[in-house]
Amino acid sequence: MSEQQQTSDDLASDEETIIAIGKQKISFQHVVLLLAASLSVIIVVLVFIFTVLEGYRIIPEYGFIDFLFGHEWDSPHEQYGILPMIVGTILVVLIAAVIAIPVGTMAAMYLSEIAPEIVRKIMKPIIEILASIPSIIYGFIGWRTLVLFLQNQLGFKSGRTAFTAGVVLSIMILPTIITIADDSLKAVPRAYREGSFALGATNWQTIRKVVLPASSSGLTAAYILGFGRAIGETMAVYFLAGGGKNLQWNIFRGVDTLTSLILKQLPEASIGSVEYHAIFGAACVLFLITFCVNLIGDLLIRRFSKKFRGASK
Amino acid sequence: MTKEKSDNSLTEKDVSFDDLPKRKRLLNPKQSQKIGYSMLLSSIIFIVIVLGVFLGYIIINGLKSINFKFIFSSYNPTVGRYGLFPSIMGTFLLIIGSIAIAAPLGLLAAIYLTEYTKGGIIVSIIDQGINNLAGVPSVVIGVFGYALFSVYLKMGSSMIAAWLTLACMLLPTIIRTSQEALRSVPRTYREGSFALGATKWRTIRYVVLPPALPGITTGIILSLGRAAGETAAVLFVGSGVFFNRFFNGFSGTFMNLPNFLLTLYRSAGGWEQVGDVMWLTAFVLILIVFSFNAVAIVIRNRSEKQRGSY
Numbered sequence: 001m002s003e004q005q006q007t008s009d010d011l012a013s014d015e016e017t018i019i020a021i022g023k024q025k026i027s028f029q030h031v032v033l034l035l036a037a038s039l040s041v042i043i044v045v046l047v048f049i050f051t052v053l054e055g056y057r058i059i060p061e062y063g064f065i066d067f068l069f070g071h072e073w074d075s076p077h078e079q080y081g082i083l084p085m086i087v088g089t090i091l092v093v094l095i096a097a098v099i100a101i102p103v104g105t106m107a108a109m110y111l112s113e114i115a116p117e118i119v120r121k122i123m124k125p126i127i128e129i130l131a132s133i134p135s136i137i138y139g140f141i142g143w144r145t146l147v148l149f150l151q152n153q154l155g156f157k158s159g160r161t162a163f164t165a166g167v168v169l170s171i172m173i174l175p176t177i178i179t180i181a182d183d184s185l186k187a188v189p190r191a192y193r194e195g196s197f198a199l200g201a202t203n204w205q206t207i208r209k210v211v212l213p214a215s216s217s218g219l220t221a222a223y224i225l226g227f228g229r230a231i232g233e234t235m236a237v238y239f240l241a242g243g244g245k246n247l248q249w250n251i252f253r254g255v256d257t258l259t260s261l262i263l264k265q266l267p268e269a270s271i272g273s274v275e276y277h278a279i280f281g282a283a284c285v286l287f288l289i290t291f292c293v294n295l296i297g298d299l300l301i302r303r304f305s306k307k308f309r310g311a312s313k
Numbered sequence: 314m315t316k317e318k319s320d321n322s323l324t325e326k327d328v329s330f331d332d333l334p335k336r337k338r339l340l341n342p343k344q345s346q347k348i349g350y351s352m353l354l355s356s357i358i359f360i361v362i363v364l365g366v367f368l369g370y371i372i373i374n375g376l377k378s379i380n381f382k383f384i385f386s387s388y389n390p391t392v393g394r395y396g397l398f399p400s401i402m403g404t405f406l407l408i409i410g411s412i413a414i415a416a417p418l419g420l421l422a423a424i425y426l427t428e429y430t431k432g433g434i435i436v437s438i439i440d441q442g443i444n445n446l447a448g449v450p451s452v453v454i455g456v457f458g459y460a461l462f463s464v465y466l467k468m469g470s471s472m473i474a475a476w477l478t479l480a481c482m483l484l485p486t487i488i489r490t491s492q493e494a495l496r497s498v499p500r501t502y503r504e505g506s507f508a509l510g511a512t513k514w515r516t517i518r519y520v521v522l523p524p525a526l527p528g529i530t531t532g533i534i535l536s537l538g539r540a541a542g543e544t545a546a547v548l549f550v551g552s553g554v555f556f557n558r559f560f561n562g563f564s565g566t567f568m569n570l571p572n573f574l575l576t577l578y579r580s581a582g583g584w585e586q587v588g589d590v591m592w593l594t595a596f597v598l599i600l601i602v603f604s605f606n607a608v609a610i611v612i613r614n615r616s617e618k619q620r621g622s623y
Contacts, residue, residue: 029514033429036421040488041442043481047449050460103356110353123357125610130364132535132606133599134542136571140578140595141367171363204346225448232450234545235571239578259452259545266456266549271464283456287449294448298441 044291051287055280062274067281073245073261075268080278082285084247088162088255092241093230095166095251096173101223103170104177108222111178112185113207131175139239142168147240160242162255168236173226180225180301184218185211187308217307221300228293232286234259258286368599375596378589384597388568389556390580395590397597399559403567404601406472406560407547408540411479416533418480419487423529426488427495428517447485452545454482459549468550472563475551482546483536490535494528495521527616531609538605542598544571570598 058067062080070081111120143160146167150159188211196206212219242254243264256264262283269275340348386396422443430436458478468474498521506516544552553566554576561567574594577587584591 030425030429033421033425036418037425037439038442039418039422040446040484041439043484044442044446044449046461047453047457050457050465051453054460103359106353106356107360110350110357114350114353115357119357123360126361126364128610129603129606130360132538132542132602133367134544134571134602136542136544136574137371137595137599140574140591141370143578145366145370174360202342202346204349205342208349228448232448232452234450234452235575259450262452262456263545263548266459280456280460283453287453290448290450290453291445294445295441298444 047287048284048291051280051284053280054277055282055284057277058274058281061277067278068285071247073256073278075265075275078274080275082258082261082278082282084245085256085258085261085282086285087247087249088241088244089231089257089259091162091249091251091255092166092169092237092257093227095163096169096230097223097227099167099170100173100177100226104174104222104226105181105219107174108178108181108185109207109212112182113211114203127175127178130171134235135172135233136235136239138168138172139236142236142240156252158242158254160240160254162241162251162253165237165241165255165257166251168240169230169233172233172236173229176229177222177226180222181215181219184215184222184301184304187218187305188214189308215304217300218304221297221304224293224297224300228290228297231293232259232290234263238263258282258289262286371592371595371599374592375599378592379596380589380593383590383593387557387559388554388573391556395577395587397570397573397590397594399555400568400570400573400594401597402559403552404541404569404598407475407479407567407569408537410472410476411483411540412533412537414476414480415483415487415536419484420491420529422484422488423491423495424517427492428513428521443485443488446481447489449482450545451482451543454478455546455549457481458546463550469564470551470553470566472551472561472565472567475547475567478546478550479540479543482543483540486536486539487532490532491525491529494525494532497528498524527612527619531613531616534605534609534612538602538609541569541601541605542571544575548572548575570594570601574598 058080067080067082069083070079071083072079072081073084111123115123142164146164147159150156150161150164192210192214193206196210197203201209237257238260241257241260243256243260244254245256245261248255262279265275266279269279383395384397384401386394387399388394388396422439426436426439455478458474458481462468462474462477463470466474468477502520502524503516506520511520547569551566552569552572554568554572555561555566574591577591577594580587
């Protein structure tokens with residue numbers, strides 16, 4: 001990897017001399033390409049600007065503390081506190097994490113450490129399929145299976161709970177967790193394992209006591225990026241979490257998350273109303289949360305990939 | 314693994330190894346390895362079973378409710394006509410338009426990042442920006458598209474606003490897959506071209522792009538699949554419901570399959586009335602998404618085989 005980087009750098013510096021000859025044309029292409037590449041950054045900045053531009057008005061109109069820590073969202077009574085939705089998001093994500101972290105880690109351990117080639121070959125497309133199923137389909141199937149099971153078999157009044165949404169969400173974030181965890185386990189240099197084998201450790205002891213600790217920051221990144229995905233998940237949560245805009249911590253009751261709140265309320269709010277601004281405020285909060293979560297995940301990955309850069313594979 | 318299983322003498326040797334931490338073990342390393350392995354394997358089996366149940370459920374119910382009258386007619390619940398055709402058509406128009414915007418921009422960005430840069434602060438900012446854009450929740454992209462395209466730029470609820478919004482969402486995937494495809498072209502290709510006196514742009518155009526094309530196409534097709542299933546991002550910017558028609562024009566609202574499913578879910582008719590249509594909608598949507606994925610996987614495998622000859 002680093003070697004390849006080096007040589008492509010050399011190529012680029014060779015090119016500098018060519019640029020000096022045909023300056024006009026090449027620099028034009030360079031500018032166009034740079035603009036196209038910067039577009040992603042521009043969009044992210046625009047997303048932030050537009051959510052803030054409409055969302056900040058909730059602060060003078062309703063109050064910062066009341067908005068962020070208000071215990072109730074009630075449009076007819078003009079209550080726009082988003083704390084219940086933040087708690088709802090936390091509940092759903094925690095349940096998803098409790099399931100997805102052990103299952104995802106174990107699956108990644110199996111795939112990277114002990115699976116025969118044929119199993120890897122079969123599982124790769126399976127995980128890709130899992131990732132490619134649209135979230136509304138997850139919501140729909142979750143409704144027809146889990147929600148109805150809770151209602152008919154377990155006697156729940158409503159099967160739409162934070163728990164239901166969390167369970168289905170855990171499956172949705174598995175591909176993210178498995179892929180990144182698999183990469184980080186594979187990044188641990190062979191010398192580590194060989195050292196452990198040389199001390200007489202079994203393969204299992206090596207995986208548990210050497211490979212897992214060595215890849216811990218990569219695994220953490222996998223979990224964090226999985227969280228990021230879960231926090232932003234909308235349609236499945238809309239189908240499965242029911243709804244509850246009052247503050248409560250019971251996982252077997254309906255909750256709203258930040259995403260489902262936006263989905264439900266935005267079409268009903270008239271442009272420029274207090275509720276409209278409150279929804280954009282919620283979108284802004286959601287954007288900032290996922291932005292930070294993803295940033296932390298990326299930083300961890302970067303640090304992790306630096307860790308073994310010098311080591312020979 | 315099988316080799317280790319066959320020699321049992323190891324367990325006795327392990328006793329001395331065991332003494333080292335001065336701690337009693339419940340299981341000897343051999344047994345714990347066995348248990349550990351089966352735990353790991355069970356997680357894989359769990360995933361396969363979950364996927365199997367998921368797909369089995371949707372395919373069985375979808376096939377059971379298949380009905381060509383539904384598929385090829387328009388939608389009007391007041392006369393009990395729940396046609397899928399406007400939604401299917403809208404879905405295809407939506408994804409083709411948004412890819413037509415996102416693919417060229419994404420490819421140019423990928424060319425810049427792999428061929429033109431030497432690293433440095435600007436590139437790392439762009440890199441981070443792509444990662445962060447990929448992480449923006451689709452509902453936030455939807456809210457943003459609504460505020461920027463529908464309200465601020467006065468496009469209203471239209472196919473065009475939806476194209477632009479969806480393109481923003483697809484950009485990171487296309488950039489990443491194209492980058493990967495470009496990187497996989499051997500360095501020697503570029504060096505050979507430079508040695509012949511070709512300029513950078515010519516090298517990219519005639520030497521680097523052709524072998525990278527299968528990889529780039531794979532990324533584009535995967536994005537098509539993702540776009541087809543996207544609900545929240547286009548819900549506020551033009552995805553709507555209309556009766557008795559197939560298409561509302563490019564500056565009007567459009568129907569798409571995910572939103573159709575959502576509409577049926579919310580509809581007052583209840584499960585008895587629309588259950589079959591919902592299964593069928595979900596089935597057709599899954600079918601579209603999977604066909605794109607299958608095509609992408611076939612292209613990828615074929616190009617991987619060719620790459621073996623490099």
